[in-house]
Amino acid sequence: MDRLDELESQSVFILREAFARLKRIAILWSLGKDSNVMIWLARKAFFGQVPCPVMHVDTGKKFAEMYAFRERYAKEWQLDLLIEPCPPIDAVDPTLPPAARSAARKTEGLKLALAKHGFDGLIAGIRRDEEATRAKERVFSPRGAEGLWDVRDQPPEFWNHFNASPPPGAHLRVHPILHWTESDIWAYTKRENIPIVPLYLARDGKRYRSLGDADITSPIASDAATIDAIIAELDATRIPERSGRAMDHESEDAFERLRKAGYL
Amino acid sequence: MNVVLSSQLRPAAALPVRPLVRVVIVGHVDHGKSTLIGRLLHETGNLPDGKLDALKAVSARRGMKFEWSFLLDALQTERDQGITIDTSQIQLRTASRDIVLIDAPGHAEFLRNMITGAAQADAALLLIDAGEGVRDQTRRHGYLLHLLGVRQVAVVVNKMDRIGFDAARFRDIAAEITGHLVGLGLTPTAVIPVSARNGDGVVRRTPSTAWHQGPTVLEALDTFAPARAPADLALRFPVQAIYKFDERRIIAGRVESGHIGVGDEIVVMPGQKRARVQTIEAWPAPDAAHAPRVASAGQSIGITLDRELFVERGNVIAPSANPSTAAKRLKARVFWLNARPLAVGGVIVARIGTAEARGVVTAIANAVDPGLLASDGAEVIGQNHVGEIALELAQPLATDPHTSDAGMGRIVLEFDGRIAGGGLVLSVEAAAAGAASHSAAATRAAGTHELHSDASDALKGHAATLARLFEALSPAKRLAHLRREIAGRIVFTTSFGLEDQAILHLIAERGSDIEIVTLDTGRLFPETYALWAETERRYGLRIRAVYPRQDDLEALIERHGINGFYETREARVACCHVRKIVPLERALGGAQGWIAGLRAEQSAHRRDMALVTAERGLIKLNPLFDWTREQLASFVAANSIPVNPLHAKGFASIGCAPCTRPIGPDEPERAGRWWWEDETKKECGLHNRA
Numbered sequence: 001m002d003r004l005d006e007l008e009s010q011s012v013f014i015l016r017e018a019f020a021r022l023k024r025i026a027i028l029w030s031l032g033k034d035s036n037v038m039i040w041l042a043r044k045a046f047f048g049q050v051p052c053p054v055m056h057v058d059t060g061k062k063f064a065e066m067y068a069f070r071e072r073y074a075k076e077w078q079l080d081l082l083i084e085p086c087p088p089i090d091a092v093d094p095t096l097p098p099a100a101r102s103a104a105r106k107t108e109g110l111k112l113a114l115a116k117h118g119f120d121g122l123i124a125g126i127r128r129d130e131e132a133t134r135a136k137e138r139v140f141s142p143r144g145a146e147g148l149w150d151v152r153d154q155p156p157e158f159w160n161h162f163n164a165s166p167p168p169g170a171h172l173r174v175h176p177i178l179h180w181t182e183s184d185i186w187a188y189t190k191r192e193n194i195p196i197v198p199l200y201l202a203r204d205g206k207r208y209r210s211l212g213d214a215d216i217t218s219p220i221a222s223d224a225a226t227i228d229a230i231i232a233e234l235d236a237t238r239i240p241e242r243s244g245r246a247m248d249h250e251s252e253d254a255f256e257r258l259r260k261a262g263y264l
Numbered sequence: 265m266n267v268v269l270s271s272q273l274r275p276a277a278a279l280p281v282r283p284l285v286r287v288v289i290v291g292h293v294d295h296g297k298s299t300l301i302g303r304l305l306h307e308t309g310n311l312p313d314g315k316l317d318a319l320k321a322v323s324a325r326r327g328m329k330f331e332w333s334f335l336l337d338a339l340q341t342e343r344d345q346g347i348t349i350d351t352s353q354i355q356l357r358t359a360s361r362d363i364v365l366i367d368a369p370g371h372a373e374f375l376r377n378m379i380t381g382a383a384q385a386d387a388a389l390l391l392i393d394a395g396e397g398v399r400d401q402t403r404r405h406g407y408l409l410h411l412l413g414v415r416q417v418a419v420v421v422n423k424m425d426r427i428g429f430d431a432a433r434f435r436d437i438a439a440e441i442t443g444h445l446v447g448l449g450l451t452p453t454a455v456i457p458v459s460a461r462n463g464d465g466v467v468r469r470t471p472s473t474a475w476h477q478g479p480t481v482l483e484a485l486d487t488f489a490p491a492r493a494p495a496d497l498a499l500r501f502p503v504q505a506i507y508k509f510d511e512r513r514i515i516a517g518r519v520e521s522g523h524i525g526v527g528d529e530i531v532v533m534p535g536q537k538r539a540r541v542q543t544i545e546a547w548p549a550p551d552a553a554h555a556p557r558v559a560s561a562g563q564s565i566g567i568t569l570d571r572e573l574f575v576e577r578g579n580v581i582a583p584s585a586n587p588s589t590a591a592k593r594l595k596a597r598v599f600w601l602n603a604r605p606l607a608v609g610g611v612i613v614a615r616i617g618t619a620e621a622r623g624v625v626t627a628i629a630n631a632v633d634p635g636l637l638a639s640d641g642a643e644v645i646g647q648n649h650v651g652e653i654a655l656e657l658a659q660p661l662a663t664d665p666h667t668s669d670a671g672m673g674r675i676v677l678e679f680d681g682r683i684a685g686g687g688l689v690l691s692v693e694a695a696a697a698g699a700a701s702h703s704a705a706a707t708r709a710a711g712t713h714e715l716h717s718d719a720s721d722a723l724k725g726h727a728a729t730l731a732r733l734f735e736a737l738s739p740a741k742r743l744a745h746l747r748r749e750i751a752g753r754i755v756f757t758t759s760f761g762l763e764d765q766a767i768l769h770l771i772a773e774r775g776s777d778i779e780i781v782t783l784d785t786g787r788l789f790p791e792t793y794a795l796w797a798e799t800e801r802r803y804g805l806r807i808r809a810v811y812p813r814q815d816d817l818e819a820l821i822e823r824h825g826i827n828g829f830y831e832t833r834e835a836r837v838a839c840c841h842v843r844k845i846v847p848l849e850r851a852l853g854g855a856q857g858w859i860a861g862l863r864a865e866q867s868a869h870r871r872d873m874a875l876v877t878a879e880r881g882l883i884k885l886n887p888l889f890d891w892t893r894e895q896l897a898s899f900v901a902a903n904s905i906p907v908n909p910l911h912a913k914g915f916a917s918i919g920c921a922p923c924t925r926p927i928g929p930d931e932p933e934r935a936g937r938w939w940w941e942d943e944t945k946k947e948c949g950l951h952n953r954a
Contacts, residue, residue, distance in 0.1 A: 001562055003284050012564035013518050016504045020577055020618075045516075047547045047566060049509045128353050132336070136350040138380070154350055156376035156601055156683050158383030158412070159674050161615050165681035181355065238313040252322060 004188050007180055011038075012045040013160060014139055014176040015123070019051065021164035022121035022172065026055040026082065028264070031066045032211045033196055034125035037185055038177055039077065040194050042123075053117075055082040057109040061213040069197045084113035093261070097250035099216045100258055107262045111147050120166055123174045124264050129181045130241055131248065133256050138163075139178055145169040147262030173264075182241050183234050190227040201225050209241055216246040282357075285488045286364045288382040290409070291391030292401035293370030296422040300391060300460040301354065301365055302332025304481065307467035310356050336367045349374055351381030358486045370401055372635070375648045376601045379408060379686075387416035387488035389481070390441070394433065394457070395426045398440050400635030400751075403726070406441075407634035407650065410448040411599055411687050413670055415491070417445060418454045418484040425459040429472045443732055447725015454484045493562030493671070497521040499530070500588060500664070500672045501581040502617030507566065514545050514566040515575055520617065520671040523560035524567065524581070532573060533580045533662035534590030539569040578619030580662035580672070588672060590660035591692035593626075596675050597652050598645070598687030599634075605644040606653070606677075606685065613678040614655060616663045616689070617671075620678070627654040630881045632723065636751050636856060645685075652690065663689050723878035730883065731876040739887035740770050742875075743859070746885050747776050752856030754778045757848065758807070760795050760908060761918055762896055763861030763888050769905045770887070771859075772803040778859065781808045781851045785843035786817075787920040791910050798906050810847040817842055827922060833941060836923075843920070855882060862886040862951055865893070866917070866934055873951065 001009070018025055027042060027050065029035045042050045056070060074081040086109030092101050114122070128135040138154055140162035155163045166172050177185075189196060199208045199219075206219040207230075220243070224230040242248050248255045255263075289297045305311045315335070323330045333342075336352040348369040356363040366385055368378040382388065388409050392402055409417060419441050427433050438455040445452055457473050458465035458481060465473045467482045479487070499522035507514045524530070528541045544556040545566040559565045569575075582588050600606045606625060614623040631642045631651035645651040666673025666688040677685035730749065734742045747754065756771060756778050758764035771778050782796065800807055820842045821828075829836040852858055862873055863886070875889040888896065900907060910918055914926030917934045927936040 003282070006284075006562065009518060009562060009564040013504070016516055016564070020505045044547050045564070046507060047509065047512075047514060047545055048549075051509065129355055132352070135336075135352045135354065152349060154377065154380075157380050158683075158686060159676060161676040161683060161686070163681075163683050167681075238311075240312050252325075 004184065004191060007177075007184055008041065008044065008188070010179060011041045011176040014162075014174065015042050015045040017160075017162055017164070018121055018123055018140075018172075018174040018176070019046070021162070022174075024117070024119050025121035025123060025174070026053045026117065026119050027123040028125070029054045029056050029070075029079075029081075030125070030211075031056065031062065031070055031197060032125075033185055033189060033200060034127060034177060034180075036073075036194055036196060037180075037188055038123070038125040039079070040192060041176060043077070050077065050079055052080070052123075053082050054079040055084060055113060055122075057084050057086060057106055057113060059086045059105050059109070059213050061215055063197070063199060063211065063214050065197050065199050066211065069195070073195060082113070082117070084109055084116070087112070096257065097247070097254055099246035100250055100254045102213065102216055103247040104258055104261065104263065106264075107147070107258065110262060114147065114171060119171060121172045121174055123176060125177050126175055126264055127180050127182070127185075128178050131255060133259050134178075137175055137178055139175050140164055141173040141175065142166055143171050143173055143262060147171075149260050149262065151260065183231055186227055186231050186234070190231075200230070202229075208244065210245055212245055218244040218246070220244055282360070282362045283490050284362045284364065285387060285485075285490050286353075286366060286385045287387045287389060287485060287488060288366040288368050288385035288414070289389045289391060290368050290378065290382060290405040291370060291420075292393065292396070292399040292405075295370065295391045295393040295396070295399075295402075296460045297367060297370060297391055298331070298333035298336055298348065300389070300420065300422060300458070300466065300481070301367055302335050303460045303463055303466045304365070305335070305354070305356060307463060308356060308358070308482065350377045353381075356485075358482055360486055361488070363485055363488075368405075372401060372404070372648060375404070375408075378405065379412065379599070379601070382409060382414060383412045385412075385414050386491040387418075388414050389484075390417055390419045390445075390452075392419065392421050392437060392441060393426075394421050394423045394430075394437065397437050398444065400633075402441070403444060404633070404635035404648075406445055406448060406450070408599060410450055411597065411650065413666075413674070413688075415450065416488050417450050417452050418456065418481075418488075419445075419452045420481055421455065421457050422460050424457045424464065424473065425462055429457070429459075429464075431457075431475045434476075440729055440733065443729040444725050447728050453487060454478045456481055456484060493519070493560075494521045494669075495523055495561040497561075497669055498586040499524050499528075499581070499583050500617075500669060501530075501567075502619070502662075502672075503575060503577055503579045503581065504618050505577050506575060512545065512568055513572075514568060515581070516564075516566045517581075517618065518564045519559055519561050521561045521669055522583075523558055524565075525558040529584045530569075530581050531584040531587045532575055533582055533588050534660045535579070536587070537573045537575075538584050539571050539573050542568045542570045578617070578661075580617055580619070582662075588662045588664050588669075589692045589694050591663050591694060592657050592660050593655065593693040594657070594661075594663065594675075595652060595654050595690045595692075596687050597650065597690055598675070598677060598685050599650045600645040600647065600677075600685040602679050602682075602684035603647050604679070605642075605646045606651075606679075607644040610679075612655075612684070614657060614661065615676040615678060616661045616674065619661050621661050622658040623655040625653050626656050628652070630723065632881065633751075642854070650687070663692055665689050665691055723881065723883065727874075727876045727878040727883055730885075731874055734875055734885070739767070739891070740774065742885060742887045743767075743770055743776060743778070744774070746857055746859070746883070747778065750857040750883060753854060754857035754859060755852055755855045756780050756859040757851060758782050758861070759919065760792050760799070761861060762900060762907060762911060763863060763891075765795075765799070765905050765907055766896060766899055766903075767859065767861055767887060768799065768803070769903055772805060779808065779855075780805065781810060783844050783847045783851065784809045784811055785847075785920050786812065787843070787922055789908075789910060789918065789921045789924075791908055792918065795906060795908050802906055808851075810851045812843045812847055816846060829923065830940065836938060836941070849880075852880060852882060858882045858884040860884060860886055860951060861888060863888055863891055863893075863896070866932075879951075 086105040092104045126134050138157045202222045202225045207222040208219045224233045319334045320330050322334050337348050342349050352367045354365050366381040368381040421437055434457045457476050464470040500520040502517050504517040526541050531538050608625050610625045613620050629652045631645045634650045664672040673689040675689050824835040829839045877884045916927050923938050925936045
């Protein structure tokens with residue numbers, strides 16, 4: 001087994017644990033490279049099926065290429081797709097900095113979707129190497145009734161035994177690719193020939209390294225027009241992956257506040 | 265956190281080929297874990313652009329000196345309080361490896377987070393502050409690495425600049441921690457002197473540590489290997505689920521150990537149903553020529569069988585020739601994280617592999633804070649403590665002792681719907697048909713006995729370390745050091761012999777916080793009672809007396825008669841048990857340390873005993889262990905210590921009156937005890953239970 005085989009095996013194990021131990025789960029699909037890998041892993045885990053709904057919490061502000069991707073692959077992969085809207089910005093905590101407030105619409109949309117469908121588990125494609133508070137996440141991460149993340153009291157988790165009994169009203173976030181790196185995602189995408197939104201590949205000297213809402217996400221200067229070129233670029237860069245995501249950088253704790261409130 | 269970058273050390277190899285090694289950094293709080301990580305990242309060029317400036321800005325904004333810990337302490341509360349609450353991970357590249365550094369909190373309060381981090385690790389760096397040496401949390405983390413199964417450990421002795429790079433002090437610390445870890449079955453791959461703050465010994469060798477022959481921290485990291493799932497053991501395939509999405513009935517799971525091939529005859533545990541493997545399934549479906557024929561440890565797979573068996577989540581598939589044990593009763597060494605202590609009678613959910621069963625704790629032994637390593641004699645395992653438990657399960661679980669299969673020998677304990685502990689399966693008892701012939705009480709009694717006699721490795725390791733440290737010290741210093749080493753009660757048991765009087769003198773003169781206790785068997789010499797009273801007068805203290813239990817004594821006399829001990833050895837041992845052993849257990853109850861007056865030259869058998877031992881779940885010190893009778897006699901005379909007048913009449917070792925006689929000038933010291941019995945059996949049992 002090489003490194004990618006080991007990462008894949010661990011993720012498949014986690015997905016199967018979530019499916020076996022939780023009653024009603026959904027996979028969160030943001031249409032980005034990470035959640036595409038996650039859907040692919042789910043198909044591996046369940047031998048071609050995705051046996052639970054796949055949910056896109058839609059801010060309505062994604063890039064056109066992302067919506068096109070969603071329509072095509074939901075059909076091709078025979079996904080049970082749920083598209084859940086987000087409330088307008090007035091419904092969001094006004095004390096947050098502007099971009100974070102805009103991003104927090106997704107948190108509110110997520111809460112509404114949870115209430116509507118009664119999920120006890122949401123499978124999310126976050127990774128430890130993306131951002132410092134994500135590095136402190138559990139694989140099975142409990143969220144309180146309001147979706148809140150209590151970082152001071154995370155349960156112990158070891159030897160692939162997970163806490164899978166959320167108290168009533170609470171739910172679990174399950175993170176099957178928490179242990180992957182950005183480079184791993186690209187190497188695996190290439191090996192498995194997984195489709196991607198073309199915005200990740202450079203055009204006219206620019207490409208998107210991370211995809212979010214069109215109005216608060218900026219491209220980076222890059223000539224990486226193939227996945228191999230992206231991997232080579234990551235190998236040399238010293239610039240963080242989420243540098244193009246405005247809400248991470250408005251204040252020291254902006255992203256932590258978002259995450260504690262239930263953001264992914 | 266995104267940290268991806270090339271360093272000059274890295275060859276041009278393609279990314280996924282590089283082995284990935286997860287290394288947890290553990291140790292006492294404030295011994296410099298975060299500083300070491302910062303220094304490593306900084307000097308290997310692994311910090312992202314702007315990160316250093318951002319950290320400096322954060323420090324300045326808080327009016328604090330620059331703190332490397334801000335690199336990993338991502339939470340606002342962590343930065344505000346200057347402590348690491350939860351474990352974090354960060355990437356680092358060395359010459360040949362991708363390393364994930366796992367920063368584990370050093371605070372005892374966050375032990376569950378340390379365990380969460382360390383359990384993912386292939387290897388560990390254990391940090392020690394050169395100025396402070398080995399501390400309770402150092403030992404606690406060492407012990408947990410042992411329980412968590414982390415087998416590669418390098419020790420980093422940090423803050424060498426604070427002690428002027430003193431090589432002798434470094435060697436003392438190295439010897440102490442090495443002794444401790446070896447006692448736990450962990451041999452350090454290196455012990456490295458560094459100053460993380462200044463960079464000495466971390467990535468670069470500097471003149472300050474020129475005397476050190478071993479590797480730098482970076483070089484030590486480069487020798488760690490990824491822990492591999494054991495493919496060379498017998499097959500263990502815990503079933504996660506059965507999928508029937510189409511006409512196939514796929515048994516899904518991850519191979520824990522060994523390998524499985526198409527055509528293999530397997531048995532489904534528990535239940536012993538047999539079948540052959542028909543296919544190994546994969547997606548995307550390969551053509552028939554490329555369909556997998558075999559899978560091995562670490563792989564998440566699906567199989568189909570050649571016949572319809574009832575298989576469910578929690579079953580374990582094993583080779584029919586080498587099945588695992590379906591256990592209804594097992595013993596385990598566990599750590600406990602819940603605020604409510606684990607007690608005998610406690611009901612938990614036990615999880616092994618993908619199976620779970622309710623279980624009742626039927627016995628607890630060697631409960632101990634692994635930082636102090638001396639049992640408080642408690643019948644419960646407190647929060648963040650470890651101990652050995654016997655479990656009786658509602659349904660059998662397929663398992664193996666951890667020594668034969670590390671994966672299937674791991675047990676996780678759930679309490680109140682939340683993971684609350686875990687550890688190693690020490691032994692299992694098969695759920696055989698007809699097991700009902702054992703009475704539950706008999707099993708419980710046997711279980712308790714076995715647990716007690718199997719003193720914990722940790723305690724033994726600690727005793728061995730102390731024995732080495734104490735070897736060169738005087739008896740007075742040994743007592744003082746033990747008092748500092750052990751947080752809980754220390755009990756000195758005296759029988760008013762020469763040795764005991766000398767020790768009592770040392771304790772009383774120094775006013776140490778050590779409890780003085782005697783066991784009054786009721787059959788002592790009148791001279792001994794007189795000496796007892798005189799000793800209390802001379803030192804102005806009260807010696808606590810512990811007596812045999814009245815009903816035990818009455819039953820003993822009823823059975824064997826008033827002087828039955830002369831008739832049979834059984835009667836003699838029963839008498840010692842009622843009059844000395846049971847009272848001793850009461851005397852030591854709740855204590856963590858025990859002081860006694862054994863000397864090596866007293867008898868052939870006692871030569872196997874040691875200066876410091878782990879007995880009855882306590883650390884036991886014999887401060888006069890290496891003294892000769894002449895040394896003892898001159899010390900007693902020089903200090904005018906009151907002694908038993910019987911010594912002058914030829915009594916050397918004095919116990920109960922009926923069982924002690926004077927000895928001749930050429931007889932060994934203990935020849936006058938139970939003189940009618942064989943020399944090798946002449947112990948009452950007080951001092952020989954390792």
